[in-house]
Amino acid sequence: MRGPFRWSSKWWPGVIPLAVLWAIAAWTDTAPLESDLVAQSTAALKDIVLDKTRITVAGRDVTLGADAFSEQGRRSAVAQVEAVPGVRLVDDETHLVPEAKPFVWSAERDVVRVTLGGSAPLPASKGKLLEAARAGLGGVEVADQMNLARGAPARFDNAALLLIDQIGKLKDGKITISDDKVSLSGMARELGGREAIAAALKNLPEGFSVAANEIRAPPYIFEAYKDPVAVTLTLSGDVPDNNVHATIAAAAARKFYSEKVVDNLKASVGAPGGFAAAVVPALGALSRLSTGTLVVSDREVKLSGDALYDAAANQIRAGLTKDFPQGFQLKADISVKPPAAPVDATVCQQLFSELLAKGNIRFESGRADILADSAGLLDGLIETALRCPTANIEIAGHTDTDGDDASNKMLSERRAQAVADYLVRAGLPADRFTAAGYGSTQPVAANDTDEGKAQNRRIEFLVR
Incomplete structure (x- = not known):
């Protein structure tokens, strides 16, 4: 009879390689299985909307973590993984995405x-x-x-x-x-x-x-810049429509007697009420400056530059405040241009003639009321008169041949006197000026065309 079983020291070392082989076999069987379950579980979730999805497998047990966007979606995700062939157990670590109240x-x-x-x-x-x-x-x-x-x-x-x-x-x-x-x-x-x-x-x-x-809306901006060097008036910015555009362009052409008008305006919606009624008189004020800038931003009007003489600066400020539509505000930064050097009578006459060759002083039809469009030209004439303080000046009025001679002579005298009065209100001595009316007796062009008649309707300054 044999004794109790004992390990033989001769064969037990063979158990170790056997155990290693068993472990390798187990691993080689499990690793592909786990990878396959991960792939199948991922595929099973492809039609379910989840966020932060994570899948891990240990043997045949699957841990599913994800953020779901509905309770139904969360349950469906778990059920889809549970249905994957080979899955024994699903550890559910899914959560609902938080609800935003209000969204x-x-x-x-x-x-x-x-x-x-x-x-x-x-x-x-x-x-x-x-x-x-x-x-x-x-x-x-x-x-x-x-x-x-x-x-x-x-x-x-x-x-x-x-x-x-x-x-x-x-x-x-x-x-x-x-x-x-x-x-x-x-x-x-x-x-x-x-x-x-x-x-x-x-x-x-x-x-x-x-x-x-x-x-x-962004500010509704209209700008005008008078450049005495380039002798230009540049218009830029916005206007409400083509009709207002045409009105402003025509006003600029009348008021700026010597400048070339560069028109860069564009039609844009959003203009404040009374836009044209503010811009037109503001352009008239700009025409009276030697150099200047006008900016209309919504209902704020900024005018800056140099007036030609002291009285003009005060007239511009007071006139704009009176002429603007209700709701528009003026910010004026107007200085006075330093006086130009005095000149003798001959140069003075030449300067008067050059100014009046560029533009005519304009009046109401058939009347002696000076139109506001002529303010810039008149200021230029006043500046010239200030440069020859000892010269006496005849202001001569002329008409075309329409109407009778007596009426034309009277109208020309009244218009010449209106110009003299304008100069006196600017601060010039009244005794320097003589107003004379010549009616239609001294034409400079034929009176058989409108253009010729317009040339004959004129005011002249004659240094005596």
């Missing part, structure tokens, strides 16, 4: 970037909004600060995409969706932008409404 999304534009913030309902929605912003904003930096959250209103994507189109029309500002209410604030990039945004908001998806639209 708020925003697009904000500053000087350098557009920031999308708040909540998006799905990863696909988030990607779609980012893509639309980057594609539609012409290279502007787009910063993504959106979180994922449940609770979006129906048709959220459509509403947000429409609003991203509007952010491109802003210079700066913010557009917000709060549940189904839309709020907008900021400054439109261009004139007409505010109106374009308001029109687009009418196409918001059903169920959405505008709670606040505080988009402001």
Whole structure:
């Protein structure tokens, strides 16, 4: 009879290689299985919208972690993995994405970037909004600060995409969706932008409404610059329409008797009421300056430059305040040009003749009332008279041949006197001027054409 079983020291070392082979075999069988289960589980979830999905496998046990966007989606994800062949157990570590109450999304534009913030309902929605912003904003930096959250209103994507189109029309500002209410604030990039945004908001998806639209229009700006060196008047900026454009261009041509008018105006919506009624007299004031700038920004009128003499500066300030439509404000920065050097009588006559060759003093038809369009020319004549303080000057009035001789002579005298009175009101001594009327007796052109008659209707300054 044999004794108790004992390990033989001769064969037990063979157990070690056997154990190693068993471990290798177990590993080589398990690793492919686990990889296969990961692949099959991932494939099973391809039609379910999840975020932060992670799948790990130990043997035939699967741990599923993910953020789901509905309770149904979360349960469906777990069920799909449980149904994968070979899976023994699913450890459910899924969670619902937090719900946003209220559901708020925003697009904000500053000087350098557009920031999308708040909540998006799905990863696909988030990607779609980012893509639309980057594609539609012409290279502007787009910063993504959106979180994922449940609770979006129906048709959220459509509403947000429409609003991203509007952010491109802003210079700066913010557009917000709060549940189904839309709020907008900021400054439109261009004139007409505010109106374009308001029109687009009418196409918001059903169920959405505008709670606040505080988009402001950019300033409505008209500018005019009188350059004595280039002898030009440059008009730039905005006018309401072609009719107002034509009115302003015609007024400029009448008031600026010697300057070439460079017209860079463009028609734009958004002009304040009374725009033309403010711009036309403001151009008249600018015509009285030797050099100057006029800027009309909404209802604020800024006029700066040099008047030709002291009384003109005071007249310009007082006249504009009186002539402006209600609601317009004047900011005048008017200095007085240093007086030019005195000249003798011969040069004085030459200067008068040169000025009057460029433009005529204009009157009401058949009357002696001087039109405001002539203020710039008259100021030039006054400046010249100040340069020859000892010269006596005859102001001679002339008419065309329309009407009878007696009436024409009387009208020419009254017009000459009106000019003399204008010069005296500017501070010149009355005893330096003599008003004379010659009617139609001294024509400079034939009276058989309108152009000839216009040349004959004139005022002359004669140094005596």
